[in-house]
Amino acid sequence: MSEASKNNLAIEARGLVKRFGQEILAVDGVDLAIEANTIYALLGPNGAGKTTTINMLTTLLEPTEGSAKVAGFDVVMQANDVRKTIGVTFQETTLDKELTGRQALNYHARLYGMSKDQRQAKITELLALVELEDAADRTISTYSGGMKRRLELIRGLMTDPNVLFLDEPTLGLDPQSRARIGDYIVELKVNRGMSVLLTTHYMDEAEQLSDKVAIIDHGKILIEGRPSELVDQMGADVITIAGQGNRDDFIEKVNDLSCCETITTGNGIIQIGVDSGSRRLVEIISLANERGFTVEDISVAKPSLGDVFLKYTGRQFRD
Amino acid sequence: MSAAVTLWSKHMVKSVHNQMEMTGMLIQPILWVVLFGVGMGSLLGPSMPGGEDIYITFMLPGIIALTASGGAIAGGSTWLNERLQGIVKEYLAAPIPRLSILMGNALSTVSKGLIQSLIILIVGIIVGANITSNPLGWLGGLVLVAGFTLGFAGIALSMASSTDNMGAYHSMIMLLNLPLLFLSNALYPLETMPTWMRIGALINPTTYVVTGLRYMLLENGAEFAKVDTIPLWLCFVAITIFTALGMWLASSAFKKSLK
Numbered sequence: 001m002s003e004a005s006k007n008n009l010a011i012e013a014r015g016l017v018k019r020f021g022q023e024i025l026a027v028d029g030v031d032l033a034i035e036a037n038t039i040y041a042l043l044g045p046n047g048a049g050k051t052t053t054i055n056m057l058t059t060l061l062e063p064t065e066g067s068a069k070v071a072g073f074d075v076v077m078q079a080n081d082v083r084k085t086i087g088v089t090f091q092e093t094t095l096d097k098e099l100t101g102r103q104a105l106n107y108h109a110r111l112y113g114m115s116k117d118q119r120q121a122k123i124t125e126l127l128a129l130v131e132l133e134d135a136a137d138r139t140i141s142t143y144s145g146g147m148k149r150r151l152e153l154i155r156g157l158m159t160d161p162n163v164l165f166l167d168e169p170t171l172g173l174d175p176q177s178r179a180r181i182g183d184y185i186v187e188l189k190v191n192r193g194m195s196v197l198l199t200t201h202y203m204d205e206a207e208q209l210s211d212k213v214a215i216i217d218h219g220k221i222l223i224e225g226r227p228s229e230l231v232d233q234m235g236a237d238v239i240t241i242a243g244q245g246n247r248d249d250f251i252e253k254v255n256d257l258s259c260c261e262t263i264t265t266g267n268g269i270i271q272i273g274v275d276s277g278s279r280r281l282v283e284i285i286s287l288a289n290e291r292g293f294t295v296e297d298i299s300v301a302k303p304s305l306g307d308v309f310l311k312y313t314g315r316q317f318r319d
Numbered sequence: 320m321s322a323a324v325t326l327w328s329k330h331m332v333k334s335v336h337n338q339m340e341m342t343g344m345l346i347q348p349i350l351w352v353v354l355f356g357v358g359m360g361s362l363l364g365p366s367m368p369g370g371e372d373i374y375i376t377f378m379l380p381g382i383i384a385l386t387a388s389g390g391a392i393a394g395g396s397t398w399l400n401e402r403l404q405g406i407v408k409e410y411l412a413a414p415i416p417r418l419s420i421l422m423g424n425a426l427s428t429v430s431k432g433l434i435q436s437l438i439i440l441i442v443g444i445i446v447g448a449n450i451t452s453n454p455l456g457w458l459g460g461l462v463l464v465a466g467f468t469l470g471f472a473g474i475a476l477s478m479a480s481s482t483d484n485m486g487a488y489h490s491m492i493m494l495l496n497l498p499l500l501f502l503s504n505a506l507y508p509l510e511t512m513p514t515w516m517r518i519g520a521l522i523n524p525t526t527y528v529v530t531g532l533r534y535m536l537l538e539n540g541a542e543f544a545k546v547d548t549i550p551l552w553l554c555f556v557a558i559t560i561f562t563a564l565g566m567w568l569a570s571s572a573f574k575k576s577l578k
Contacts, residue, residue: 058412059411059412060408060412061578062578080414081414083412083414084414086412088408088412090405090408092405093405094404094405094406094408094409095406096329096333096401096406097404098333098336098337099329099333103332107325107326107328108409108413110325111322111325111326111410111413111414111415112413113321113414155409
């Protein structure tokens, strides 16, 4: 088959750069090595460069610099082969609202050269998967947001892609719909052996669904790894403090404590990774008092990818 | 090119199901012929040798050209709409030639234009225009209309690819609709125009499609057409060049919009 079977990488990218005009550097040197049959999340705030990266990998945009391969095919030199092997759902709805769900799926599959019998069988199967059988013959303009998203998901699946790209698949949906779509995505990997690259700014989505996550901001990937590993690096608990006063002295003294695993600051917030939040809380507060640092707000929580983001960017994850 | 056919089919199916569009598409040519043709005919007819019937016959090709360019403008509007709604992304991610994406749109514009031309001819006959019964004339005429529409569709598509604003698109393209008709021999012979206007008319593809249609579609068409001393072969050549130009513009603008 393709090279992908040899080295088992569904998606590769080296030094991907995208510049728009003279001024806008949307993607600033992205490297990826995504294995087959995994779910990989690109996590970052709006404007981080996620959509532009996906657009390059799905051949909608040509990279300004760098190269990429999907399923072993080069995205510029072998664009048509890439297109044959991928499915995509875009950030915004790209459905033709005057068509019915069934018509939308049908025309889509025709563009990929599927025969009438293949199409009909696939449409029936996929409508059942996302429970849209009853709505299939109504026009898409009558669908709810969740229904449209589900339809777009199965439209991307019509052609049995090897690699599926999902750009913010649950954006703007209610929690129930988000959970459902999350379930479908996992099922695709487990039951159908697909490789999935999804972008999201929802941290819980990245943590729950992905095998690996990369944190992206300002067009660069800052850190990559299994969600659990990234979070474990932060410590068992994280104490977050906002306050005023003698910061540097306080921070220095905290760093000297043996219970502290990491300490990050940004935006006037101090984060301390500790081995046990409840035990260390009192210690930290008394230390602050001693050192002339007035604590205005303090909280203890299990670390999350948001804390990882803060560590690597020095900024809070703005949702 | 089967992708172009798939997209053509999608556009046609959508149009057929769109009642307002269908009504407009069918009624508009009828209204143009009856109101403009009959109205202008009774105004100018008495002063022309041959009377009203002659004027209707004379300007029917102009109505066809006007309707065709109007259809092209609508086609560009559809394209801009699909770009803005993100529908074009689905096409771009599919393993189809980039050109077939444009052709799907252009072909549906041409199809609709041909249907409207047929309606115009039939209604024209009903109100007294002298249309030829020679099937080759009809065939040649429709080929000219198809070429003209395709060229105009190309221009409209290139404009629709170059902006993200529906209002801006319509401002740009409206300049080309009615003025282009007036700057041609559709409504009056070339010799009645001042020199500067005649020059403008001679580089206007509308002049060539109108003259060509007079040769092909009208009883004694050659009589009408010869007035402007433009030979038939030149009409076909000019329209072919126009078609190629329009398609090239559309394709370049499309590629540029993908950067």
